[in-house]
Amino acid sequence: MSSQKRTKIAIIGAGPAGTTLSMGLSKEKIDHVLIDRSTFPRDKICGDALSGKVVYALNRVKPDVVNQIASNTKDYLPSWGISFIAPNRKRLDIPFTTDKNHVKQAPGFIATREDFDHLMVQNTPSEFCEQRFGTKVNQTEIKIDGVHITLDDGSVIDADAVVDCSGTRSDLAKDYGIELEHNHYCAGLRRYYEGVEGLSEEGYIELHFINDVLPGYFWIFPMTNNRVNVGLGMLSASVSKNKINLKKELDRIVSEHPEISKRFKNAKPLETVKGWGLPLGSKKRKLSFNRLLFCGDAASIIDPFTGEGIGNAMISAKYAADVLSKAVKENDFSEALLKEYDEQVYHHLWPELNMSHQLQKMVKYPWLFNFVANKGLKSNEFKTLLTSMFENVDLRKKFKDPRFYLRLLFNK
Numbered sequence: 001m002s003s004q005k006r007t008k009i010a011i012i013g014a015g016p017a018g019t020t021l022s023m024g025l026s027k028e029k030i031d032h033v034l035i036d037r038s039t040f041p042r043d044k045i046c047g048d049a050l051s052g053k054v055v056y057a058l059n060r061v062k063p064d065v066v067n068q069i070a071s072n073t074k075d076y077l078p079s080w081g082i083s084f085i086a087p088n089r090k091r092l093d094i095p096f097t098t099d100k101n102h103v104k105q106a107p108g109f110i111a112t113r114e115d116f117d118h119l120m121v122q123n124t125p126s127e128f129c130e131q132r133f134g135t136k137v138n139q140t141e142i143k144i145d146g147v148h149i150t151l152d153d154g155s156v157i158d159a160d161a162v163v164d165c166s167g168t169r170s171d172l173a174k175d176y177g178i179e180l181e182h183n184h185y186c187a188g189l190r191r192y193y194e195g196v197e198g199l200s201e202e203g204y205i206e207l208h209f210i211n212d213v214l215p216g217y218f219w220i221f222p223m224t225n226n227r228v229n230v231g232l233g234m235l236s237a238s239v240s241k242n243k244i245n246l247k248k249e250l251d252r253i254v255s256e257h258p259e260i261s262k263r264f265k266n267a268k269p270l271e272t273v274k275g276w277g278l279p280l281g282s283k284k285r286k287l288s289f290n291r292l293l294f295c296g297d298a299a300s301i302i303d304p305f306t307g308e309g310i311g312n313a314m315i316s317a318k319y320a321a322d323v324l325s326k327a328v329k330e331n332d333f334s335e336a337l338l339k340e341y342d343e344q345v346y347h348h349l350w351p352e353l354n355m356s357h358q359l360q361k362m363v364k365y366p367w368l369f370n371f372v373a374n375k376g377l378k379s380n381e382f383k384t385l386l387t388s389m390f391e392n393v394d395l396r397k398k399f400k401d402p403r404f405y406l407r408l409l410f411n412k
């Protein structure tokens with residue numbers, strides 16, 4: 001195919017970031033083209049946990065998608081909380097909501113990315129959105145008067161601005177200084193199983209911090225149809241430094257760990273082990289340039305402690321839609337105007353990302369982690385803090401106050 005298309009905004013990538021942005025732009029009646037190298041449905045290696053932030057972002061761009069998720073009990077397992085299992089095997093159960101009796105649906109869900117990303121894509125068609133799927137962006141040229149994009153099917157798109165939502169291995173992000181650095185990047189593995197025992201009745205996701213694989217964690221996320229998403233993630237710097245073979249460690253935990261292996265005695269793997277990277281938001285980056293924004297994994301904003309990236313990707317896309325709406329109205333796509341995007345993203349996400357970075361560092365010291373887990377078991381304030389992180393409560397003021405940390409450590 002060889003064609004030329006003129007549009008306002010080009011979006012590269014139709015994962016959670018790209019599709020959320022597309023819904024946001026359609027809501028603002030802004031012409032755009034949504035491009036993805038894949039056709040949907042397609043798999044994406046992930047833990048598949050959709051946090052309250054996913055619901056939060058969808059409620060701002062297209063609330064009906066939340067109803068579609070909540071009513072689809074075949075593919076989406078409601079999740080009411082998270083269990084942290086410390087190296088000393090103490091278990092800290094943190095509900096996602098402080099008031100379970102007064103919410104109409106679960107705060108989080110677990111579903112395969114094949115299903116979730118497909119649902120997101122199915123919700124993008126509108127008179128303002130043109131989809132180009134199954135074709136890859138080969139080249140993006142950013143000029144003074146516009147953006148020129150060449151696809152590998154030979155077609156060309158001219159836009160006022162481009163948003164890179166192409167995920168972890170974005171060449172454009174690398175060109176603009178958003179490098180994948182070993183200290184801010186995590187390696188992750190996933191394997192689906194069926195028949196794992198001892199799962200929470202309320203769809204709690206489990207993060208196990210195990211001595212042999214610190215700093216990193218092993219996860220068990222329950223799903224519908226008796227399936228489970230099992231995985232292992234660890235900071236790349238630690239994987240290289242300690243020469244860790246993550247796949248071997250995953251197999252070893254499942255077959256030899258004194259407690260965990262018992263839960264897998266009747267389990268059956270449904271696939272081979274698969275791996276992908278997680279660009280962490282443990283460092284601030286510049287995300288806006290003339291006629292260009294980065295969203296989601298291309299912006300490196302995954303939570304460094306929990307590995308949550310879908311909600312952050314969608315929240316960044318929501319702010320991108322807001323700022324682009326202003327840019328379109330003022331016909332100004334300069335860095336000076338677009339930099340408001342960085343301010344919005346970091347104003348809302350940095351307090352949490354920073355706090356998670358501190359927690360991630362703590363994982364290097366099992367005794368400290370055990371100490372905090374023991375404290376957390378006794379301290380309601382600590383539990384409430386973690387719950388409110390998941391509930392999206394504005395925590396900025398608390399995080400800035402050093403007395404808050406002192407209270408956490410020394411209160412009963």
Ligand SMILES: Cc1cc2nc3c(=O)[nH]c(=O)nc-3n(C[C@H](O)[C@H](O)[C@H](O)COP(=O)(O)OP(=O)(O)OC[C@H]3O[C@@H](n4cnc5c(N)ncnc54)[C@H](O)[C@@H]3O)c2cc1C
Pocket residue numbers: 012013014015016017018035036037038044045046047048049050051135136137138165166167168187188189190231275276277278295296297298302307308309310311313
């Ligand atoms: C092992 C693992 C476990 C994880 N677990 C969780 C979890 O449980 N919960 C959670 O919230 N997050 C999790 N994450 C993080 C989460 O997967 C990402 O943060 C999320 O997918 C980011 O969404 P995105 O839209 O930015 O990018 P992606 O989902 O990667 O989407 C990018 C899209 O861009 C397309 N694309 C790429 N290059 C091009 C190109 N040149 N031209 C056209 N299209 C292109 C791709 O085909 C893809 O569809 C996990 C990640 C890993 C690796």
